[in-house]
Amino acid sequence: MSSEDSSMKPPTPTRHSSSGGSRQHQRRCHITYVFFVLPPLCLVLYFALLAAPPPIPALPLEVHGGFDELPESVGVERVYPQDWLGEGGWAVFPFGRTRYWLTGPEDGLKVVLIHGLSVPALIYAPLIPHLLLSPNTTSSSPSKGFRILTYDLPARGYSSSLPESYHHDPALYTTHLALLLQHVGWPATHAVVGSSMGGAVAAAFAAAFPHLIEADGSVVLLASAGLLTAGDLPRTAKLVASPVVQTLLSAVFLPVYSAYTRRFGAGSADPLPRFDLRGLVDDGELRESVDPAPLGGLVKVQAAQLPGFNAAVSSSLRFGPVRGMEWAFEGLGRIGRRVLVVHGTKDRTVPPAHAQRIAELVRKGAEQLRMELQDSVPSNSSSSSSSPTPSQSWFRNLPLPLPFSRTSSSASANDKTQNTQVRVVMIPDAGDVLTWTHAGVVGRVVRGWLEGGDGEGVEPQTKSGEEGV
Structure with missing residues (x-):
């Protein structure tokens, strides 16, 4: 072969270039497999998991305990003893145990006290002596005194927590109270009193279970939450309420923090200011004001020592009755x-303007009911027509829950619109813990209202009265 022929031959590819092209081709094939195979595989796995029935938990549910399960070294008993309001009792429900206390004459008017987001039942300790005064025999309708029921909400104080997958929403809190009333043997209560988030719980309970509040009963809202917006919440609360942060807190940070506090002693009750909680209720002294410093420290102890507390608070901020409760106030x-x-004029947690907004919603609900009753009254011609069919009569007798109210022109329904009364009382210089800082004036206002009065107890210029609606 000549040299010219050999120069005409194409160059033979080297082994290096051939292997490089092969690897690039393999990479492209792998990427193709990922994009075309992985999505269907994920879908198959997803539907397979959906098809598999979840495990059914046994009752009672496995839950975290409360203060009673902490070691004595934590020192909670020196700050918040179990017998601070007498022996009390335990109510065992499918979702855990609830610690409650009863005090006052057994034949007195029944009153329930509901605490708020983070501070347990001792938030009412300075207020209770004012409610347990001797009955007012000088009023037109003398009272027998009050039989008071107070309790720790789930995951607060001595009550056990719920599994973290359960939402702390209005349905939970209202059903929990209904079960507790059944446990203590109360067919109904004369009044429900709620502080902060507990006020929204009280409103939701009354709207959802009106038959569990006596017809001449009351709902008392102290610095009530329920209308908060995202702008009202501090940045920390918004962050904690985030689902991502909740997952990280429950799975990583809180277990590590709890282990640290148990090992090195942080989060104990020792650094709290000591005070005699039993004496606060039993010594017979009516205090106008009590220093609320121990309350903040007790919240820190709960956050450090109770495994379910932080999850309950974050769930309550996200799903609970701190916002979006217009329906409950209208239901009142x-x-x-x-x-x-x-409400206090210097409340930094719930804006004081919310007090008037709540009153407006109550009036709005009463006005809506009045209009419905007027629309449902038949004309003279229609009233002389045939009587309702048996099926219609059966439907009218159904105990329909709110907000599906009966359209009836009965006298009892008309009495609702005539007897509904809302009053707003603003406490000067009071903040969100007004049951401690202004126990005297709040006690007089609440007691007078529960006895059938009009909320007297503060100077006229600091009181905003509202006529019946």
Whole structure:
């Protein structure tokens, strides 16, 4: 072969270039497999998991305990003893145990006290002596005194927590109270009193279970939450309420922090200011004001020592009755119970303007009911027509829950619109712990209202009265 022929031959590819092209081709094939095979595989796995039935948990549910399960070295008993209001009792429900206390004459008017987001039942310790005064025999309708029921909400204080997958929403809190009333043997209560988030719980309970509040009963809202917006919440609360942060807190940070505090002693009750909680209730002294410093420290102890506390608080901020509760306050106007709204003028947690907004919602609910009753009254010609069919009569007798109220022109329904009364009382210089800092004035206002009065107890210029609606 000549040299010219050999020069005409194409160059033979080297082994290096051939292997490089092969690897690039393999990479492209792998990427193709990922994009075309992985999505269907994920879908198959997803539907397979959906098809598999979840395990059914046994009752009672496995839950975290409360203060009673902490070691004595933590020192909670020196700050918040179990017998601070007498022996009390335990109510065992499918979702855990609830610690409650009863005090006052057994034949007295029944009153339930509901605490707020983070501080347990001792938030009412300075207020209770004012409610347990000797009955007022000088009023037109003398009272027998009050039989008081107070308790720790789930995951607060001595009550056990719920599994972290359960939402701390209005349905939970209202059903929990209904079960507790059944446990203590109360067919109904004369009044429900709620502080902060507990005020929204009280409103939701009354709207959802109106038959569990006596017809001449009351709902008392102290610095009530329920209308908070995202702008009202501090940045820390918004962050904690985030689902991503909740997952990280429950799975990583909180277990590590709890282990640290148990090992090195942080989060104990030792650094808290010591005070005699039993004496606060039993010594017979009516205090106008009590230093609330121990309350913040007790919240820190709960956060450090109770495994379910932080999850309950974050769940309550996200799903609970701190916002979006307009329906509950309107419901108060539809059930015909007297409503007292007490708020501090310097509340930094719930804006003082919310007190008037709550009252407006109560009036709105009463007005809506009045209009429905007017629309449902038949004309003279229609009233002389045939009587309702048996099926219609059966439907009218159904105990329909709110907000589906009966359209009836009965006298009892008209009485609701006539008897509904809402009053707003603003406490000067009071903040969000007004049951401690202003126990005296709040006690007089609440006691007077529960005895059938009009909320007297503060100077006229600091009180905003509202006529019946």
